[in-house]
Amino acid sequence: DTGVSQNPRHKITKRGQNVTFRCDPISEHNRLYWYRQTLGQGPEFLTYFQNEAQLEKSRLLSDRFSAERPKGSFSTLEIQRTEQGDSAMYLCASSHTNENYGYTFGSGTRLTVV
Amino acid sequence: SQQGEEDPQALSIQEGENATMNCSYKTSINNLQWYRQNSGRGLVHLILIRSNEREKHSGRLRVTLDTSKKSSSLLITASRAADTASYFCATKNTNAGKSTFGDGTTLTVKP
Numbered sequence A: 001d002t003g004v005s006q007n008p009r010h011k012i013t014k015r016g017q018n019v020t021f022r023c024d025p026i027s028e029h030n031r032l033y034w035y036r037q038t039l040g041q042g043p044e045f046l047t048y049f050q051n052e053a054q055l056e057k058s059r060l061l062s063d064r065f066s067a068e069r070p071k072g073s074f075s076t077l078e079i080q081r082t083e084q085g086d087s088a089m090y091l092c093a094s095s096h097t098n099e100n101y102g103y104t105f106g107s108g109t110r111l112t113v114v
Numbered sequence B: 001s002q003q004g005e006e007d008p009q010a011l012s013i014q015e016g017e018n019a020t021m022n023c024s025y026k027t028s029i030n031n032l033q034w035y036r037q038n039s040g041r042g043l044v045h046l047i048l049i050r051s052n053e054r055e056k057h058s059g060r061l062r063v064t065l066d067t068s069k070k071s072s073s074l075l076i077t078a079s080r081a082a083d084t085a086s087y088f089c090a091t092k093n094t095n096a097g098k099s100t101f102g103d104g105t106t107l108t109v110k111p
Helices: none
Strands: A005-007 A010-013 A019-024 A031-037 A044-050 A053-057 A065-068 A075-079 A088-095 A109-113 B005-007 B010-014 B019-024 B029-037 B043-050 B055-058 B061-066 B071-076 B085-093 B099-101 B105-110
Touching: A005 A088, A010 A019, A019 A088, A019 A109, A031 A075, A044 A065, A044 B099, A053 A065, A075 A088, B005 B085, B010 B019, B019 B105, B029 B061, B029 B071, B043 B055, B043 B061, B043 B071, B071 B085
Parallel strands: A010 A109, B010 B105
Antiparallel strands: A005 A019, A019 A075, A031 A044, A031 A088, A044 A053, A065 A075, A088 A109, B005 B019, B019 B071, B029 B043, B029 B085, B055 B061, B061 B071, B085 B099, B085 B105
């Protein structure tokens, strides 16, 4: 297992287009998290899954954002009708249910909306 | 709003010196974690301390937790240029499924 994998690493898109990111977590981890990070800030929570169930979604997340984890393995994050304010690093992390362990993060997908 | 706040925002030291970063938080926690992030990369988990623990060590890292003051500190001893990075604390609240991150301390270690 090579850790948490995110694709693509970089995405440049025009305003108004839809984008989809993929995250492959560590196979033994049943929790998967999406965070967003802008320059100089800490990661901001977006949503998380336990297996295939989406257990929490940030109130900051507009209806343009949707995430899925259909079989409890990989996850996708889709942003519809992108806006310039969506430009950020999108980070995926996975963890055990056991809360004595921290998160393993992927390298992130950097989104630039032009 | 973020749960944890790191202090200072930026820290610059010489190689070999110790670096101390602090984190304060607002609500009851289950655990507190520290992460490192190199520029443009994902975060790397360094150490987790549970709410019933007061101190934890890992190599050159020492973390303390004071739940009465709702604060934690991360000490890096004998710093190296390779320790240059941003350091974030994250808190796992008692009734929440996710951890909430602060805005980090940027550490620069000069060779």
